[in-house]
Amino acid sequence: MSNIAKVLSRRQERGEGVETNKKVIPFKKQDYQSLKQECLAKGALFCDPTFPAESNSLGYNKLGPQSSKDRGVQWKRPK
Numbered sequence: 001m002s003n004i005a006k007v008l009s010r011r012q013e014r015g016e017g018v019e020t021n022k023k024v025i026p027f028k029k030q031d032y033q034s035l036k037q038e039c040l041a042k043g044a045l046f047c048d049p050t051f052p053a054e055s056n057s058l059g060y061n062k063l064g065p066q067s068s069k070d071r072g073v074q075w076k077r078p079k
Contacts, residue, residue, distance in 0.1 A: 053077050
């Protein structure tokens with residue numbers, strides 16, 4: 001696909017709501033705008049309670065508690 005075709009395709013997708021948050025299905029009833037406003041009001045960074053900082057959150061097959069591939073992973077979470 002030529003460069004101009006890619007640009008036109010992206011513009012068309014955006015017009016249909018693709019690559020925007022208009023069609024997002026909230027995960028576990030999390031609402032981005034509500035969470036953002038709450039964090040701004042508190043002056044705190046968001047820490048997702050549904051995504052714990054542990055190797056189980058990385059996956060099951062190639063990543064996980066017994067995997068050599070996740071050794072040395074440093075979780076960066078707000079304090």
